[in-house]
Amino acid sequence: MFPRSLRRAATAAALSLLLAVPLSAPAAAMSRAPGAPGIGDVYFPDYGNGGYDVKHYNLKLDYQPGADRLDGKATLLATATQSLTRFNLDFLLDVREVKVNGGLAAFARTGAHELEITPARPLPRFLPFVVEVTYGGVPSSIEVPGIVRPWIKRADGALALGEPEIAWWWYPSNDHPADKATFDVSVTVPEGKQVISNGVLASQRTSRGKTTFHWLMDKPMATYLATLYIGDIEVHKGRSSTGLPVITAYDRTLGPRLEFAKASVERTPEIIDWEASVFGRYPFSSMGGSVVNENVGFALETQTQPVYDSIFFETGPDVAVVVHENAHQWFGDSVALKQWRDIWLNEGFATYAEWLWSEKEGTGTAAELANALYDEIPADHPRFWVRVPGDPTPAFLFYASVYWRGGMTLQALRSEVGDDDFFAIIRAWARTKQHGNGDTNEFIALSEKISGRQLDALFQTWLYEPVKPAGPPATVTARVREAGPPASYERHKKFHELLHGPA
Template sequence: MRFRSIRGTAVTAALCVAMSAQLTQPVLAAPEKSGEPRYSAGSASVGDPYFPNQGNGGFDVQHYDIAFSYDPATKHMDATTTITALATQDMDQFNLDFQGPEISALSVGKHPADFRRDGQELIVTPRPKVKVGETFTVTVKYAGTPPVITDPDGSIEGWVPTDDGAFVAGEPQGAPSWFPGSDHPTDKATFTFHATVPEGLTAVGNGQLLSKTTKDGRTTFVWDSTEPMATYLATVTIGNFQVNETKTSAGIPVYTAVDPRLVSQSAATVARIPEIVDYLSSVFGPYPFASTGAIVDRAPNVGYALETQTKPIFSSSPSLGTMVHELAHQWYGDSVSPTRWSDIWLNEGFATYSQWLWTEHTGGITAQQTFNNSSNYGRAATSAFWQTITADPGPVDMFGSVPYNRGAMTLHALRGKVGDAVFFPLIKGWAAERKFGNASTRDFIAYAEKTSGMDLTNFFDVWIFQKGKPTTW
């Protein structure tokens, strides 16, 4: 996830929320005839306790097609998003997550649909109703200025205007600022973007660039992301960029876009992307996507980087460690995404541990020395650092030091407990088994126990479920 110097039980809660959502569903009227559909409203959320309005029930999004024009001078967007989804129940109503500009038209399939907005919720009444198993489309037309979203920790995200375009980052709740959808990591989909901007600017999206055409002073970029992606990882960042295209030694295309004002200070780090991807592939297994790269923009009000899928985005010139961190997320966070936001340590712990491994690989201090230092296990037992639960940091502290540092310590301690001969195949197998999917903390524990053949109950209890500095494990 987000990497900053540091931005400053969940399982039980999730079950309670889910049960509550079920209990509040409308009572279904008996069908008039046997075998007739039993229509009801899709759930307004997936019940994640950190962000209770996120995601939606009753359908599974398959694809987003997002076409928009944007003028940085006026900050005006004119957009049409078409969502292709599979109905998982008979629905007479469903919700989407959307905090963006005013909607001018909405249709389900070929038919206009009634809709209303209530905070983040876009509530749609389709006519005709949607039947279970049906693949349907929702087309939403809207125009205006996309909002900037403020997170519980005070940072900003979403569609963030810059002096020459927009910095677009969606973790954990910014995606609905610029397109409607099912905004939770568990509802992944493929994406196509058609971004039209003033000639001379570049729009950089996830995946591969299919085309670039200029007409009447405007350029349209078409990006296609063919692997499943969580909404929070989507971006189409706009600005003046110096673009470079190369490949890794394995032939993976590398597309980088760097603000000209940051080229000189970013050049050394950006040039090492192929080398970093090659090294991480040797440790974590084959790179999971069809392309890679980076976007280095100048967005001084943002102050962090994000692992946007295939092309991490940086709001300033990145350090080498930060680049390693965000590229490691392509395996852990992007390909394997959290089931609930309380599982964020599985993203951040792996990405932080990758930095430790990289440092040792390139001749720096060992991972054990990093584990022992004053930012990690060397912290005093009285430090407040040890008073946040790794597996449930809360929405304010989910991007604080605990999921990052204590998450990485957990992995290193696990390495010590099971041994290198088990640990490295374990983390490689984890990335392969969960590729393009989601996973929870409990899933990881079960996988670690299965792979190692060990009972790791006490180990994970002291490292991620308890407060206090672990002393034995």
């Protein structure tokens, strides 16, 4: 881990170097053009932006609970990938000032969530630059048609939580998983309030009735995985068996759900140890989890600090959801998507991790659970088999088939290539793509390379054919058929019914 004192010195040196970049560098003579207002995602063409790559976000925020007032200054360290006459950031709050390389820049609103910035001089290709945006507003007052507001105003604070959209409501960004960056987040709140974000809590200082929390994420992170949880929160700090800091946080209004939540989330270090034995070394420098009492109806794999709705712990512990969200630390967080279309690489893998946990615990093997789900859903179901996990469409990005049929795809792969090659594939995917991005074609190519088999037909059948496959994902004994769906089936079913009606 990069020590905090060295990080401050290095950041200051980097800023000085970037601000000193000559604007008349030779690359400036190359063809100049504005950066595209989208990064090129086939599902969300206007998400993210073209022409540059963000390396680091430095956010200094001041938040006032009650009024839900957020004021901030975001400093982005980026590199131009073309000679830029202007470029866009994704953002919704009111902007007071923008500087590029220390000089004032013009800015304007375009589109639903675009902040268009025109620097005083074009930015040369391949050279780094610094953007400073000073802003403020009331995030909960902003509504974008067709999007559920992901910034939640709470009686005692706020919660920033959403996928694929959340960053627009609290910091300017190149908002797409294809452009990951490190983060440095400082948040000042009234004394007595707590702030949970991603990574390591580097410092916590109180002065004149206010407390500033400084969080560091030293590994690249997709913008939607950045989170804020502010309020009256019960916070627990500890260490994992490998010495990593562990922070867990619980809403003080959980009531009887608190006991069940703790019985689940406090097992995070144990679960991550087991997942590391299956997927390879844990890719981050901290771990934890937060339980909120907001009835958002989902949990999210926010990097190193998953957030769980308390509804998961309404009737008892739910260890499976903790397994699921922490499996995402490998599949979805460390290995992020290149395109949102490939969301099954996140959700299918995390679902399969639940089944592997069941296998470990002796409550049904992954093969048993995959086959039981296959048997449970009839071939003439009006939507499940038609909504293919390999191309679910934007409206059904989180539909049940992405999770369950995505998991069945992995079981079908395991049955085809055998355990040795299957787990070698999974570990190699996590290792070779660590802190980067991947897509389905790359995963298929890796599977074929390691197994020595041609697997196009298998993946076509399970990911893309809009019909129920002719046979189950695994060949198992009659006893297996009596296992029934996985323990998390009813929970997943409820979640998908909330989103889309009956699965």
